[in-house]
Amino acid sequence: MEALISKWHRELELFSAIRPLLILEGNVLDQYRYPVAGSIGEDELVPLPRYLHGYFTDQGYDQVVFYSNLVGFMNPYQPDMLARFAACCGQKTENGAIPAEFKGNGASTAPNLVRRMMLQQDRATVIIMELASHYITTPERMDQQDVNAFNLLSQAALSASIVRTPWGRRQNLLILLVHKLNDLPAWFYLNNPVCRTITLEAPDREERRRLISGPAFPTFFDSAVYRTDMPWYEAHPQDLEKLRERFVALTEGMTFTELDALRRLSRQMGSPMRELNSVVDLYKYGISENPWENLSMESLRHARQDLEKRVKGQDSALERTLDVVRRAVTGMNGLSSSSTSKPKGVLFFAGPTGTGKTETAKALAEKLFGDESACIRFDMSEYGQSHSDQKLMGAPPGYVGYESGGQLTNAVKKNPFSILLFDEIEKAHPTILDKFLQILEDGRLTDGQGNTVYFSECIIIFTSNLGMYVKDALGQRHPNVTMDMSYDEVEKRIRDAIGDYFKLELGRPEILNRIGENIVVFDYIRQASGEAILKAQISKIISRLWEQKKIQLEIPEDSYAQLRETALSDLSNGGRGIGNQVEALLINPLSRWLFEHEILSDAHVVLENFITAEKPARVECRLEEKAGDAW
């Protein structure tokens, strides 16, 4: 297998020869795959300090020592190097270390010793300062001794010597390992000609592929599992390739330490090889049973009818919505993209108010995950300020609310298999849209506490009333669509308006691109669907009255016609408007009548007349003798 050398390793090779001060920032607590055989085996995963020790020892450096402000100078891998280092700088070792404080005025402080050793020309030396992010409280609040300490390190790098060794010339090196570059004072590294910053990223696709295809592959499995399952995969190499490909896609963004933990988890569980990727689910979400895999085709075949029971008159919108679900279930949603860690589906519901957008999301959650509460709703009008992203993703360390995390990240951590409903997305602050961009593209987000949350098992639904109104040149709002337009016309106008909003008004066409063709426009509630909604609401009231109060409510056809005429006279407010009418014309007057006649249960009431002309509306009813329990 050809050696795979990471970008940061190449940079280390290149710049360790020409720059005496290297700052390694980023993923410094992770393990790394050693790319070539040397004092460390090829492809072995080792912590960064061991990696660096192995690398510089192989390069022919005489002494590689580590510094920590807790212990001092040390070398846990090759203690004789520390003894040589101690002799070279005239210090004594104590309990396997050379104690030295980071700041102070003495000649034995760490920066002074570093300077002395960088200047000497007898032994090629590398000094690696670990956890350098924590030597000072913050770069903004440094006292004079802190400044002096960094000044000495800077001078040490500026005057670093080149040492002649049997393997050629080697430059004395000072390496600082930091989480973030700005943990160090800016003047220390900015405009510093001898300094080079190297960023350590999480393993990329190739690195992950190497891990799962190289010598480490068998170690992902229990010995008995490997022995029994591997012969089948050897006979079916294309299936093995698929297994590996899927693993690479699912582990995007994971560190080597996480991948190693995943490897140990898989082995400990003794799962069959074909279930390797379920272990990834288990690691990411804490559960191994993926509800997506448990969805039956039969239940999806009837999904349309089930959704229609709750959402009336939206044939086209329901069909488009179910298309996205079908894509997710058949695994076709990632086919047009290189990443399979994207959310299962993204939908953008637009259209007039009260047409069933939120209801569709809830009905879908019930259908897919068996529970309406799997639809987690965020009212984006609450996230209109510039700092609102902290409410969603969690405040950074040091800020109020840091401990509680973010509302969105907490919700997804708790329930990774869910429908996320972002209501009225146009009311969110534009900075939040940037976060959505990351969720839609990478399928993951890191909260303020540094925990990565995965959205790859979610369906994300945005709802919006965009496109309902347009502004004229004077800034006045005018209806863009009206009820007398056909659905095709409504859809076209709303889609155009949404496009204009993202492209022209917001200047963020990339967000629109991520949504793609998944804009679903809900139609106005028209007469026929209005009547279906009205009927559904009235039968719900009748059955509840019977179930809870044993009151049998009868509405004869001609009374119902009176109610229908008034309730459906204005459908511009959609289903919600019909509900309001039912409340005003039926529920309130009826409860008034029952109260006045002291009927609290066990009765048969016939509603004879709706007096809608009066304010408030009232009803005329009569009591019938109760027929019996069977109604």
Place this chain on the structure above:
Amino acid sequence: MVSNPNLNGLYEIVGDLWETLQEDARKIQESPEPPKVPESAGQKPDKACFDALWQTEDETIDWTEYLTLPLPAWDGFDPETRQFLHSQAHRVLRGDLQGYASVLQKLRPLDDLRAYAHKISVEAPDPDRLKVSFTCGDEDAHLAGTDRDALLCGIALRCARDLFSILPVTEVHVVSGSPDNPDLTAVFHRNLTRQTLFRLTDPVSFVTQKAEGVLRQMP
């Protein structure tokens, strides 16, 4: 010398990070001695020894780790054994019965049971299964200071666990007593033993409830 006295105590805090410091820590806090298992049938083991027998198991060999170099650094084997394991890994993971035999001969996983049982033998009818048989006399129960049922089940359990630890088999078939009239037969599946807390498990309950094909002759 440490100029700041606060640093003195920090060696202990960070001791586990550094091997050299760890050695000092080890001198101070030695781990408690495990109960000593008698090395031959002539010596008399006690109850604590017997409990330790079935609550523990031999060092697990992660064969997939031994397929390629470098070898895992954290196992409990000496360098020669590690090299041997590396040389056998391919054979064992192919289910080669000769490979199984070499490993059993080299590691002798059931030797520590000699104080409790006699005529211990292991057969490998196929790469998935091992069959182990042993005999226990009445005097063995007396020696162990426990009832015969617990003794048989404890030994059977330990046999299965040891064999699962060292070979990638999925099933261990244990027979105690003569093949025609056994005191105990039980089939253990690998997955059963994987996530059981044996420290808190009663061997008789485990064998009767979890193992398959259990046949016991009550004393």
